[in-house]
Structures are given as C-alpha cells and as structure tokens.
Amino acid sequence: MKQPQVSIITPCYNGEAYLERYFQSILAQTYNNLELIFINDGSTDRTEEIALSYRGKLEQRGIHYLYEYQENAGQAAALNRGLKLFSGDYLTWPDSDDELAPDSIEQKVNFLLAHPEVKMVRSNGLYIDQKAGTRTRICSKPHEETEDILEPLLLVHTYGCCGCYMITRNLLLECYPDLDIYESRVGQNWQLLVPAASRSKCGYIDQDLYWVYVHEDSHSRKKRSYQQEYERWDAFTEVLLHAIEVSQCNQTACAQLVLENCARQKFYYAIAEKNKAVMRETFRVLQKNGSVTWKERMLYYKKQLL
Template structure:
C-alpha cells in the first residue's frame, strides 16, 4: 500500500515554469499524491495554467488542490498550503524547479522502510543554462549523521525540494500548521525542527533539479543595492534560525552551542560575500567576529589574508598543505 504524499507548490507569477514543475509531479511513477498549489496573488497566467492541469490530475486519479489568496509572501503561502495537507509524508517544490522521475516514490519507499527516520534527503542537480552539477559530491556530506548540526554549520544544502518529511513529526513541532510568516528562511523552518535530535536518511541519487536563473546586474548602483538587500536577508535568516532554536530548546548549553555554530556560518558567509564585493573593511569585521567562535578555520584565515596580507596567506597555505599531508 502506497503512503499518501502531500506536495506543496507555492506560486507567484510563475507562468513560465508551472508546466514544468506541475508536469514533473504529474509524471511521477507513484499514484498516491496530493498536490497542493497555493497561488499567492499572481497577476499573470498562473491560474489558467493550473486549471489546465487539474482535470488531467483527476483523470489520473491524483488529487490537485488549488488555493488562491492575496499576496502574503512565501511563508504565508506555505502556511496556507499546510492547512490542506492530509498525506503521511510531505515535500515542497518551488514553482520554477522540478522533480526527476522516481523522486516521490524513492523517498516515500525509503521512509516506509526506515521508521526510525523523521525524514529523508537526496542528492540533486543545480542547473544553470547548459551547465549542471551535483548538490553533494563529498562522502562526508553524504554520510551526515547529525543533520541539525550540519545545517547549523552550513555543511549541507537546505533546499526543501530534496527532502521528504513525516507529517506527524512535522505537525508535532507546528501543531497549528503555521511556520513564521517570513518572506525568507522557510527551508530552515521546515528542516531544522524535524532534524533536531532525530535521524534523517539519505538517498545517494539526484532526484530533483534546482534551476538557477541569471538575475545579474551590471551597474554599480545595482550592485550596491544588491549588496544591501543580501546583507538584510542574511540577517533575516539568522533571526529565523534563533527563533527556531529557542522554540526547540531552553537548555542554555544547547543554545550556546548551536548559537555559536550558526553564528560561525553567518560570519563566514558574510566575510566571503564582502570580499566578493571588495568591501575589505566589512570583511575584516566579520572575520574578527568569526574568530570569537571555535569554528574559525585556517581556510577562513587564508581567505581574508589573501586580500589583506598576501605573504601571510602564502605561509598559511603551506601550513594547510603540510597538515593535510600529515593526515594521509
């Protein structure tokens, strides 16, 4: 007997991609699917395209639940979708991405045969134009035993489309079926609670495709604006992380431990981002903060000194190489 899988697709002005994403669910070799599409106030042809698929789903014996609402942002769209979930397992799909064949079946079968797991993740493809590359290539990332720690340290991707979660576990954490209605950080809100002190399995096969679209800007004013927006968003992600952490535990040791982990990830990411924007002053600021955590690495020092003190960076590279040779 197949377990019912609920798939939520939040949608906002995605007419260019909906045939691909909805079609990838429709073509799955798994019959017990409940597709929930939340149209978050689209002003394009999204609704028309969704309705064109509804009859095809019904003819195939699949459920397609369509909900239209005023624009509430991604978090609000997910919250609406969660109210309609009736499956034993749940997964999300962005409107501009797609599942590969077997994606739902293989993850559902994994959960059915691994009752000790609260969820399962898989590999996937990044796709940008003609290029494609795997999410996960290193064995240590494939063999992560503590996903909560790995997510806190930024050691693996948090794209929800590669995960499938047990609904009962998820709704134990969110009994009112509401995540924080933020416009960012949804993936962390879905994955962190399910992985906290729980086991999450892994399927070493790409089962989803995540498309990267070129939104690059060339003008200096645009670059400055992007830098400011990215910095604000990054702070928003950190705020969401600590909201989730405080929701999961009141233990002061755990709060300090995981807080340090995520702060190191945040400082490192911001340092590298500022180096990319050639803002050395801010990069040095984040490096200084990173050093206050226990997770500053020799590679972090090489990154900053490659710009601020190249001779020292060269010395550190030699030291790193010697350490790697000793490990062998």
C-alpha cells in the same frame, strides 16, 4: 495494504513559464496516493489559468488537488497556508519552477517505510542550467545512508533544496503543532528542516531525484550587491534563530554557532568590498567568541591599515 498518502505543497509567484513542466512531472510520478496543494502567491501572470487547467488531468490521475490563491506574501506565508490544509502521511514541498524525477516520491516513501528509525529523507539532484544546458549534481560529497545534518544545516554547509526532502507528518507536528512556521521572505526551507533534523537523523538516496532549473530570474541565483548580501545574511540568521527556538538541541550553543557564522560570512564580504566599518563590526563578534582564525586576523589588520 493502502499506500501512505504524500502531500505536495508548492507555492508559486508568476511561474507561468515553468508550470507546464512542473505539472507534467507531478502527473508522471510512479507513486499513486498523492495530494497536491498549489498556493498561488498573488501571481499577476497566467499562473492561475495554467494551474486550474490541470485540475481535470490531476483528478483523472487520482491526485487530490487543492488550488488556493492569496495576496502576495512570500513563500513562507504560502507554505503556512498549505500546511493548514495538507492531510498526507508524508510531506514534500518542491518549487514551481523545478521538476521531480518520475520515481522521486516512490523512492523516498519506500526508504522511509524501510527505515522506520528515521522520519526524514533526502535525495541528491541536479542543477540544470537552462541557458548552457549543463547538468551538475547538487551535492558531490558522499553521504551515509542516515546522518545527523543539524549542524551542517545551521552552518549552511549542506543543501536545503526543498524538493530533495520528504518528512513524515508526525515529525512536522512535533516541530510545529500549530502548523505555523515563522514568516520571512528568505530561508523557508530551513524553517522546516532545522527543527526536523534536531529530532531525527536524515536518510539519504544517492540518486538525482530532483531537478533544479537555473535561469536568469531564479530568486536564489540573482547577483546581489554587497549591501544586499549583508541584509540577506541578517535575515537568514533571524530565520535560523527562530528555527532553533522550536528545535530539540542545545539552543544556546546552536544560536551561538549561527551568529558566529553570520558574522564570518559578512566579514568576508566586507573584505571583498573593503568596507572597514562592517569588517570591524563582524571581527569584534568573532573575537568576542574566540573564533577568529589566524587567516582572518591577518586579513583584518592588513585591510584596516590600507
């Protein structure tokens, strides 16, 4: 019986420092029927040279390899380009500066084949600090073998590390028949995961099958100003609201949940910054929806009087 094909879509912008490690992890996979779609998102370094140098090795290994270049437009735009090209039965989309454990894909495929009632699965993984050499599990909380992760995703209470996840082609087509996600510079993982989680429970493999390397220029790890945090939460909320629009859920209730959470996150940043204008704005949102906690009420009045 022929193995199902797994498509790997990886956008990359200026990843020359990490690509050797990334490609070696693809070559080391114990699963055989693979399609790799690598989207160069307008890199100005040696990304193209390195990516093309692996064509022979990948094809010799039996991996169908597609390399595409586009002008820099962000990861969501790069994913959209890859989604139009992929032909696999399953999809995963790891970052180019991270690494898949050798049996990462094999274990996820085996889980989905053994559990046809679910159409998505995730594993645990590791955060690896390149400078300190420390390793920390991405999630330390226990998980059920299958679970409903829609609300935790909407509240950003669970992890969305792209390479931890695998979804079926059929589930993706249910979410995005045109294979076109909303294009934003943030939150592209949630654009795929939220609609998927609204239609299927998510399987879980309690093994560290994806390794996220933490380095100084990691986009998600950069230290931000308070203003940048406000803008980031606004942008992330916009992405979540678009994802809800293509989800099978109580869209009004889910959107309200997201808007309240955005206000709450910005409220606590405003408390730390002592920004009374943002405090008032976000407190009114929480108050209007009856979701202000006693702690938040006390913090608000105390800071407003200072």
